[in-house]
Amino acid sequence: MPTAISPAARYGSDAQYRLFDLLTAPLRWEVLAVALELGIFDDLTLPRAAGELAQQYGLDGEGTELLLNALVSLGVVGKHEDSYCVDGGFAPLLTSTSDISMSNLLSYLGEVRHVSADNIIALLRDKQQVQTGPEMVRPEYWSRAVGGLRSFHRSVRNPIVMDILSGLPCWPGVKKMLDLGAGSESLALDICAARPDIDTVIFDLPGVVASLGSRVTDKTRIQLRGGDMNCDDLGTGYDLIWASMVFYYARDLTSVMGRMRRALRPGGMLISFHEELNDDRTEPEFHILGRLHAELKSGPLSVARGRVRAAAAEAGFHNVQSFSLQTPFGQMELVTGTA
Numbered sequence: 001m002p003t004a005i006s007p008a009a010r011y012g013s014d015a016q017y018r019l020f021d022l023l024t025a026p027l028r029w030e031v032l033a034v035a036l037e038l039g040i041f042d043d044l045t046l047p048r049a050a051g052e053l054a055q056q057y058g059l060d061g062e063g064t065e066l067l068l069n070a071l072v073s074l075g076v077v078g079k080h081e082d083s084y085c086v087d088g089g090f091a092p093l094l095t096s097t098s099d100i101s102m103s104n105l106l107s108y109l110g111e112v113r114h115v116s117a118d119n120i121i122a123l124l125r126d127k128q129q130v131q132t133g134p135e136m137v138r139p140e141y142w143s144r145a146v147g148g149l150r151s152f153h154r155s156v157r158n159p160i161v162m163d164i165l166s167g168l169p170c171w172p173g174v175k176k177m178l179d180l181g182a183g184s185e186s187l188a189l190d191i192c193a194a195r196p197d198i199d200t201v202i203f204d205l206p207g208v209v210a211s212l213g214s215r216v217t218d219k220t221r222i223q224l225r226g227g228d229m230n231c232d233d234l235g236t237g238y239d240l241i242w243a244s245m246v247f248y249y250a251r252d253l254t255s256v257m258g259r260m261r262r263a264l265r266p267g268g269m270l271i272s273f274h275e276e277l278n279d280d281r282t283e284p285e286f287h288i289l290g291r292l293h294a295e296l297k298s299g300p301l302s303v304a305r306g307r308v309r310a311a312a313a314e315a316g317f318h319n320v321q322s323f324s325l326q327t328p329f330g331q332m333e334l335v336t337g338t339a
């Protein structure tokens, strides 16, 4: 007998789908954050039953199974015959002992970026009254952020940066470079390992630099320089300046660019690595939403489209060029110029 009803393959409007997806979005993160907090991924490198894990953590058995099923629905854990195991592609990123673990990074970024609806309203009403949230324009914020930045650099960012640097035509000739607003010693260490003939200068705020000293053992190859890029001496004779996600703190970007141009040897290269927003400052979503908490707290930070290129040209850089790159941390713009 043919069935009396013939359901449509897909009901509802795109807008309805989008709204239900937005409703679900925070839960995706909360479930992942719970698993990171409990260290579940470290215990799921081999298949385990929900009951076993519940017993190990002293948790409710039924609830643990619900949580594990939710992790399976996210696609980060697999389930086979009632045993759970972290998915192979995610294992090195989510287990805490892996070299490229993102577990500390995700917890750090979750704290920095996420903000409750109540706190957004409080920030909109009177941000001076809100005691919490990232104050990225204050030097003290960056002294506390070093661990989070280090974990970002090691797990995700440095392999991308090393690929960019080693692809530069000028790279084989680079003997001295500056990592401006480095945030951690991690890139300098990777450069030192790949190219022991390069001397790297790490320039950052004095509080940040002070906390990096103990991690830099080879002080002949890696030099630490504390200061404010707006007014303090950046050093001289660089073949390359790498400036990544630091221009938000330039009081006058053209003037800082001029200081960088003079710090380079003639013919040396500046590389800027920053996001760029569209002219309406509404895209890309990753940067707009990701910065909302920090910007509600401290005012707009993100770099507008063309801003770096224009400042580089105004400051006298030649052959200014721009390249858009897709990265796991959003679309980025690489701007290069020659001194």
Ligand SMILES: C[S@@+](CC[C@H](N)C(=O)[O-])C[C@H]1O[C@@H](n2cnc3c(N)ncnc32)[C@H](O)[C@@H]1O
Binding pocket: 142, 143, 149, 152, 157, 180, 181, 182, 183, 184, 203, 204, 205, 208, 227, 228, 229, 230, 243, 244, 245, 246, 249, 250
């Ligand atoms: C968003 S982090 C970027 C770190 C790293 N460059 C990266 O790409 O991940 C911003 C960095 O700029 C540094 N910074 C902020 N203001 C600065 C200033 N006036 N002079 C030099 N560095 C500054 C901070 O200490 C921090 O390390």
